[in-house]
Amino acid sequence: MIWIIVGLGAFTILLGTPLFVGVGGMALALFAAAGISLTAVMLEMYRLVSSPALIALPLFAFAGSLLAESRSATRLVALSQAWFGWLPGGLAIVALTASALFTALSGGSGITILALGGLLYPMLLSDHYSDRFALGLVTTSGSLGILFPPSLPLIVYGLVSQARIDHLFIAGILPGLLLMLLLALYASIVGARARLPQRPWDPRVAWTTLWEAKWEILLLPLILIGIYGGFFTAGEVAAIVAAYVLVVEVFIYRDLSLTRDVPRIMVESTVLVGGILIILGTALGLTSFLIDQQVPMRLLGIFEQTITSRTVFLILLNLFLLVVGCLMDILSATIVFVPLILPVAKVFDVDPIHLGIIFLANLEIGYSTPPIGVNLFLSSLRFNKPIITLYRASVPFLVIYLIALMIITYVPDLSLILLR
């Protein structure tokens, strides 16, 4: 019975039913079939209010939307250009750095391609990077900052898994840096081979761009020291960051008007949060039912012959998440699958924090994976290129992402060492 209902629900979702409807429908049907009152579904949804870090979600989302609508993208690009433009493959590294900063601060993928891609892509072309390289770079780095705090996927993973969000923030730093380092290395090699022009290092420009972007750059130490130093919880940091960004963008940079822009952005970010929260709420009912029925463990039982060790489990997890990542966005995939995989991961002694980093690094790749990774479609729309061109452009970058994923998955210390 469980399988029929889950199968039908999955089918409606693949037909384009809003995810929360598919998930909520499954939950209702499963509870009804088991003779449990449907009120239980709502009770589970209401359970959302018991997570202390819940407030981090709307506040960081609001701060992110403010940043995305301000001119911070331009400032971050100018800053990265002044500081990294002199390296071989400099402009490519600039693009990587600016994208990672912007994604982490604005909290979501997608926005980065739209906000930064339009700036970076013509810059890369005018510096004589090949069209394919430039497209691949801009497309795949649209999700690069997801492992850095305070990205929304890290927060949502924390809410779903009950892992400490401040620990997740710290755990993502080294894996995120590794990913950037590998991509930067590749860009340098491409840049050096093609003998692309390097800009001279100009300390004056470096200083003025830093000064220009100082209020936004200050966010990084604010978040890192606040959390790493143990001064604030994730929810408190969210309150500070949201208030800070509001003041900076409205009163200091004056990029946004308090009366014209801010209410609109509030509604905009709340629609985003609402879309996530309602899936989170309905999924709580569904996953708690499935876990109650021991479904993850039963699945594990079926595959007992195959999954003999932790390594096999991790390999299968990687493959599974690659497929899921192509189909679903990171947030919904996290909400739906983390609760089901968490108990199995415990059996194989995978640390929940490490599991979170694996999840996000893995799902992030799916964003740019042909045939239906969403970054490819965003880029195709934004730069007016056929989707096939983007498939080819993203391949070398995907290879690097996969190498990084292997290291992140099979070297848990990379994620956990800063927490010891």
Added chain:
Amino acid sequence: MRGLRRIDAFFAKAEQVLIVIVLTAMLLLAFLQVLLRNAWDFGLPWVDILLRHLVLWLGIMGASLATRMNRHIRIEALTRFLPARHQRLVERGVLLFAAAVSTFLGVAAVDLVRQEQGTGSMAFGPVPTWMLQLVLPVGFAIVAFRFGLQTILPNEPAGGTGGGGTDR
């Protein structure tokens, strides 16, 4: 039909105003709480409870607006390969299904509020828990109404107030 659309637009306006008020209150309260706790080592326990309920309120209102703007997260893996005419048919079926599920969720929410009323538990101070839960039945009722409306009157832009999409 125009009456129904007008009701929909009225809800949207009310939701937008409420969202701005609630999010502003949340921002102020959360910031105040951080100040109190860190500067004076003194927190107001009811503020935390209220804040978490405000997130629920925001979430439901945001989800309701997302229904109007057709901005719910979806996975369209299969329909991409259908001809346009069939796509529209599937879309209608999907909307009808969504209206039905949302109605059931709304009914479950009414039950939840009734039960909570019965227990008489308090969220904080003079505020009973059920009052804070009211957003659930009301929200799902509006969501169901909107999915229903879109089933009857599809293919018209939901635009107007609030603007759909990040067009920058």
